[in-house]
Amino acid sequence: MDFDLAAFGDAFPRLLPAALTNLTIALVAMTLALIGGTVLTVLRTTGIGLLTGAIGVLISFIRGTPILVQIFLFYYGLPALGLDLTPIQAGVLAIALNSSIFITEIMRGGLSGMDPGPVEAAIALGVRARTIWTRVILPQLYIRILPPLVNELTTIVKGTALLSVITVVEVLRTAQQIANTTFRPLEALLAAAIVLFALNLAISQLGRRIETRFAARRG
Template identity: 35%
Template structure:
């Protein structure tokens, strides 16, 4: 046996297509998860005790169960409640809901880290809850939630590989099929690992660059 990546070259259109699907799911799913998680955090922070407990219960379930089980329930269990989705939409929905649970906790922690006095000062000058969120909470919490938000984005990138289980044509499914056809499992998995490593490294470096610029902007305007 020999390690020969050349056996994968003939399948490069399929590999590029799989990589494109993976990146699409990651970007769209991460954005959707962050937006949904933000609204969940706002609801828990300003929606009263009942809504806080209800949303907290849902978040606890999502964070306490494996993503694999959740995606099975979305794809195979969806038809029982009238939600019949193709693999790609089911994957996007699953990863968005899964990520939203974690992003909601990240944003909620950011809200709690903002000094209460700042919020009370906004209330004293007559700001509404929406204005307090936009003008006080969001600017102050951005620096606090950026590092864990980037870590969560990296985690969601890795979780896209799970979607191959429900036949989403992302890179893991594509390379696994090519590896089986060409008897090149090691080569296919090595390319897959390299792809994820490169994406994670790029994300980490971009995140560090954004964090550095935000820090400089923050202190230059202090």
């Protein structure tokens, strides 16, 4: 079967609006993941054995299981426990939890390379721990780990395509619908791949510009 250039081009008008769904889900999930990763990072520094042990088990579970399984657990498992979620809600929560685990690992690595001087000075002045985190540690840490955070966002964008399996109508699901009606799966899927690639490329370029701006300010 020859490649149909017309079918390839016709797919984009439907795929581009669907990409907004992927982007919206990714941004919401990233926001929740950043909050979750920050909370986990702070809790891991408390030194409470039971708490850090439980977080360690959670990290091992999330990192050791496919994200697709986690999506299914949220979508099919939580209703069994009495918590009904829409496909988008289940998908956002699953991706956010998965990403928060990777973000807390990124933050832990960033903390290990930070200059302890400002923190030690704040402690010596009697500044409260909460203020040290919000005014001293986190602002520096977020800037320091900006590049891996951008990479994590692009990973999340790619992960949103998995939500097609729980009926979320995003780029991949839309491409499948196009393929089912046109009987041209190659053209539809290739167009979907290009749309997602362009979306991640734009995010990466934006991240580099932000990183360059912060580097210029520090300089």
